[in-house]
Amino acid sequence: MKTNVFKLMALMLTVLIFSSLNLQSGKAADKKTIEISLPSIQCGMCVKTLKNALGKTEGIIESKIDLKNKKATITFDDSETNSEKIEAVITDAGYDANDKPANADAYEKLSPCCKKPE
Numbered sequence: 001m002k003t004n005v006f007k008l009m010a011l012m013l014t015v016l017i018f019s020s021l022n023l024q025s026g027k028a029a030d031k032k033t034i035e036i037s038l039p040s041i042q043c044g045m046c047v048k049t050l051k052n053a054l055g056k057t058e059g060i061i062e063s064k065i066d067l068k069n070k071k072a073t074i075t076f077d078d079s080e081t082n083s084e085k086i087e088a089v090i091t092d093a094g095y096d097a098n099d100k101p102a103n104a105d106a107y108e109k110l111s112p113c114c115k116k117p118e
């Protein structure tokens with residue numbers, strides 16, 4: 001009688017482990033990495049601002065911002081977001097993203113050091 005309970009528990013545990021593995025592999029399949037050109041970033045504060053904005057965005061797994069080469073490398077969950085939405089997060093923060101221009105109001109609110117040199 002007791003062994004039956006253990007067998008049942010072992011079976012349930014196995015099912016649980018397998019279903020969580022499936023879930024993970026499903027997530028991994030949706031993972032996508034893109035590069036976005038950030039022609040208007042100027043300094044470390046821009047990097048911080050963008051990291052914050054991207055970090056708060058649902059579906060973004062990891063974001064790396066390369067100030068020297070003015071680009072972002074972003075890993076995201078393809079089932080939750082897409083490159084257009086990510087570009088919109090960046091333009092809404094006041095920065096150009098690829099060929100999309102920054103939101104003018106957000107750009108105006110940036111620190112002087114984060115604005116494009118005139």
Ligand SMILES: [Cu+2]
Nearest residue numbers: 043045046114
């Ligand atoms: Cu800046």
